[in-house]
Amino acid sequence: MKKLTSALVLLLIIVIVGGLGLRHLAQSRMESAIADLRAAIGPGASFTYATAAPRILARGARLTSVTYRNPGLTLTASEAIVGRVTGNAVDGQHVGTLVLRNVQIMEPGATASAASLVLKGLVLPNTGPELFRAAPPPRLDSLVLDSALLTELHVAVPAGQTDLTVARAMIRDYGLGRTSHLDVETLGVQIRLAPTRRIGVGHLRIDGPDFAGQIASLLQSGHLIHTVGRRRFDISALTIDTTSPLLRVGHLEAEQEASVGQDELETTITDLTAWPTPPADQSLLRMIGYDQFAGRIHAVSTIQRQAGTMTLHPLEIDAPAMGHMSIMADLDQIPVDDPANLPETARIVSATIDWQDHSLADHVLDGLARARQVPPDAYRQQIQAALAGAPDPSMQALGHFLAQPDQRLRVMLRPPRPISVLMLGVALSMAGDPSTAGLLGLSISTP
Structure with a gap:
């Protein structure tokens, strides 16, 4: 028993002395590391x-x-x-x-x-x-x-x-x-400059990019570099508000497969609601009788980097209250390394637009009648009669569609020269002019 007690006492002494020694060594190392740090940061x-x-x-x-x-x-x-x-x-x-x-x-x-x-x-x-x-x-x-x-x-x-x-x-x-991953919960941005903007994101997830490489590119050249590989972007509960709601997105998901010469991108937006920006009464949406846009968007696109071209195959916009649109298109002058400038530079080489109407045609005709202070039924009859008597088969097809908007409408654009995306809306508004229709390579049918 005495030997056991002596052994335990000796062991305790060794532990205490060893612990003190380790602590002294750790303290010395810590002080040395702090001194090195202070010397390194400079005066x-x-x-x-x-x-x-x-x-x-x-x-x-x-x-x-x-x-x-x-x-x-x-x-x-x-x-x-x-x-x-x-x-x-x-x-x-x-x-x-x-x-x-x-x-x-x-x-x-x-x-x-x-x-x-x-x-x-x-x-x-x-x-x-x-x-x-x-x-x-x-x-x-x-x-x-x-x-x-x-x-x-x-x-x-x-x-x-x-x-x-x-x-x-x-x-x-x-x-x-390195292939990086970012996961963010409950992000909010408030910009108090008039008009005040509030942006909220319930959940954001990004998988695939080399974030450090992209930051290095921004610091060195001012823009992002193109890298190969697969990337996935997932956003839930996106909101943008001012004095009133502007945008709600239930879920946005995008997947990109990038190679040296080609980018494949698939994007899906569900539970999308958009309201007119102030002043709301002057918005096109309100002018044709809608308080908001609600629907779903799905797009599949391919970009050929060297040629600077994009193919949409297809872009689908489904708005149950308005109708369903499907767009197949080829575009050029795509700014492959600066997508923010795409609307300003991109041109339409060709496009096929299919429209299945739910209520948009009637709303547009009623809006045009109100703008001209003409009774809607009288204006509708006037437009249909003018289109039916037009020599252009495309205008006749448009007249048939307006008379029976439950049928599918197809609009094809085959311009002799590519037309700017920004100018397309203006050109379509003048599509009844034969010279404009020729510039667009426009044909309308009800297949």
């Missing part, structure tokens, strides 16, 4: 904290009341927990886990706050001290992350009177050349 920046305690088994530290400042940015956190730190500022700093709580970021023109930020598998670039001397540090495209979880984010840009909030956001597999 123009500072790093302070209230307390610091080593995390022996996790090879890290826990710091409280952390503040980092440089000429362009101030970051504070009530607590910072660092674990599994390896490497160095020259060969690349590897951080297994970094947790920041109650984060505040302030820079000229903007502020941000978050309840927590959890980074896992963080690799800082091997740029040495220059990593910390830049403002702001470091460039986002130079980091590597296995995952990052952000909660209760709020960003304010006073000059733009803009606020952004995010309940929860996670990004996985971030870094140059």
Whole structure:
């Protein structure tokens, strides 16, 4: 019994002494790492904290009341927990886990706050001290992350009177050349510049892009680069409001398959409702007797990058209260690397539009009658008689359709020269003029 007691006492002494030794070693390593960090950030920046305690088994530290400042940015956190730190500022700093709580970021023109930020598998670039001397540090495209979880984010840009909030956001597999994933819950944007806009997203998910590579492209060239691979975009509960509702989208899903020379894109929008923009009474929608558009959109398109062409096969718009439209079309002058400019540059080479009417034809005729202050029935009879007596078979077919709008209407465009998408609406409004119809290569039938 005495031998057992002596052995236990000896073991206890070894544990205590060993623990003290490990703690002393961990404390020494932590202080050395903090000293290296302070030396690396240079004289123009500072790093302070209230307390610091080593995390022996996790090879890290826990710091409280952390503040980092440089000429362009101030970051504070009530607590910072660092674990599994390896490497160095020259060969690349590897951080297994970094947790920041109650984060505040302030820079000229903007502020941000978050309840927590959890980074896992963080690799800082091997740029040495220059990593910390830049403002702001470091460039986002130079980091590597296995995952990052952000909660209760709020960003304010006073000059733009803009606020952004995010309940929860996670990004996985971030870094140059990596297939990344972004998942955002409850995103809101408010722009208080007149007219006030409010944008909300219930859930956003993006799979496939190399986010770091795209950021690098924006920083270097000002536009996104084209990359090959499959991507998927999924948005639920999208809302856009001003003083009144403007847009509601129940679900938007898009899948893209990109190769070196070709992009295949399929997009589906369901539970879509759109209201006229103010002043609503002057909108075309109200003029033809509708308070809103409600329906579904499905589009399949192929872009040939080298030729700058697009094929729609098809674009379908289904509005139960109005009708169903199917469009097959070929377009050219597609800005393959700048899709925002597509409406301004794209031209229609050919198109076939099929329309199955539910109520739109009657609404359009009634709207035109009101604009001319003519009784709707009299105006309808006048239009039908004029079209029936027209020498052009297309105008005769349009007259037959207006008399019996339950039949399918087909409009074909085969212009001798491609026509601008922006000019199409104007040209169709003058389609009764033979010269305009010839420029459009227009033919109308009721197949």
